[in-house]
Amino acid sequence: xxxxxxxxxxxNVPEGATVAFNCTYSNSASQSFFWYRQDCRKEPKLxxxxxxxxxxxxxxxxxxxxxxxxxxxxxxxxxxxxxxxxLCVVPGPENRDDKIIFGKGTRLHILP
Amino acid sequence: DTGVSQDPRHKITKRGQNVTFRCDPISEHNRLYWxxxxxxxxxxxxxxxxxxxxxxxSRLLSDRFSAERPKGSFSTLEIxxxxxxxxxxxxxxxxxxxxxxxxQYFGPGTRLTVL
Numbered sequence: 001x002x003x004x005x006x007x008x009x010x011x012n013v014p015e016g017a018t019v020a021f022n023c024t025y026s027n028s029a030s031q032s033f034f035w036y037r038q039d040c041r042k043e044p045k046l047x048x049x050x051x052x053x054x055x056x057x058x059x060x061x062x063x064x065x066x067x068x069x070x071x072x073x074x075x076x077x078x079x080x081x082x083x084x085x086x087l088c089v090v091p092g093p094e095n096r097d098d099k100i101i102f103g104k105g106t107r108l109h110i111l112p
Numbered sequence: 113d114t115g116v117s118q119d120p121r122h123k124i125t126k127r128g129q130n131v132t133f134r135c136d137p138i139s140e141h142n143r144l145y146w147x148x149x150x151x152x153x154x155x156x157x158x159x160x161x162x163x164x165x166x167x168x169x170s171r172l173l174s175d176r177f178s179a180e181r182p183k184g185s186f187s188t189l190e191i192x193x194x195x196x197x198x199x200x201x202x203x204x205x206x207x208x209x210x211x212x213x214x215x216q217y218f219g220p221g222t223r224l225t226v227l
Contacts, residue, residue, distance in 0.1 A: 004154075034215070043203060043218040044155065087154050091214075099168050100145070100216070102154030 003027065004090045006103035014111050017078055021106045023088030024070045033071050034089040035062055038105065044087055048073070075108075083110045114138060116219035118204050124225045125194055132190045133222045137206030144187050145216060146179055147203040148172065155203055161187060162209070194226045 005024045013019045025033075032051050036044035048055050050071055054063040061074040075082055088103040117136045125131050137144045143162050147155035158177070159169045163184040173179075176194075181187040191198055201223050205216035 032214070043220050046215060046217065049215055099157050099160055099170075101157070102147075104152070104154045 004088055004101045004103040006086075006088050006106045008104055008106060010107040010109050012109045012111055013078055015078060015080060018074065018076045019078055019108065020072055020074045021086055021088075021108075022070050022072050023090075023103055024068075025088075025090040025101075026069065027090060028066075028069060030091050032091065033062075033064060035071075035073050036087040036089060036102075037084040038087055039084050044102075047086070078108075078110050080110050080112060083108055116204055116206050116217055118202075118219040118222050120222055121220060122223045122225075124227065126227050127194055127196060129194055130190065130192045131194060131224065132188055133202055133204075133224075134186060134188050135204030135206075135219055136186045137204070138208075138217060139185075141206035141208045141217075142184070143207045143209055143214065143216075144181055145205040145207070146187070146189050147205065149201045149203055149221075150199075158189075191224075194224075196226045199224055199226045 003026045011019055034049050035047040037047045038044040048062045050062045050064050059076045063072045085105040085107050087105045090101050119134045123131055145160040146158040148158055149155045156172055157170050158173050159179050161181040164181050176192045179189045201221045203221045204219045207214045207216045
């Protein structure tokens with residue numbers, strides 16, 4: 001299994017729909033996880049952090065499944081402004097030089 | 113603006129030249145990270161500092177790359193003898209380590225083009 005793996009998409013979703021992405025990881029010792037969003041040619045911006053089973057913030061819900069080693073991001077009632085690339089972030093294994101590992105991102109296009 | 117800042121925002125250089133980038137973190141943050149990002153990829157970790165100590169370096173960081181954070185505040189990333197493969201966005205992030213939480217906030221990046 002790759003250290004952090006995401007479906008690259010793109011996901012083309014009509015406005016108002018619900019969309020979910022998964023991110024699988026290989027380091028079973030990881031304690032904290034993050035979702036960032038990145039707009040084209042901009043820096044990543046923190047969307048949500050996940051430390052236990054999950055986290056909810058408005059239309060966004062992040063869930064963690066430690067047994068299956070994946071985290072998911074659910075976006076409800078999607079808006080045009082949600083169009084972006086969503087990056088999954090997982091701490092790397094201890095004593096490795098990959099301190100933080102980003103997935104390659106999942107591209108989301110919200111269609112009017 | 114109290115966010116992470118980076119300078120310059122864009123740099124175009126000829127192959128073989130040296131370049132230096134600067135990052136100013138959020139003032140109370142004790143950790144500072146450098147990443148490189150190319151088109152279609154997520155950011156790749158290069159190195160990080162806790163205060164002024166450089167704690168880890170990626171194997172991606174060849175001997176042409178050096179980073180410093182002399183007073184535990186701003187940091188510089190220098191690339192010597194640039195190559196075309198160094199063209200990328202160089203991102204800096206800072207965080208305040210609390211327990212095991214290490215939420216990073218990114219600067220706008222420096223886009224390097226090596227001709």
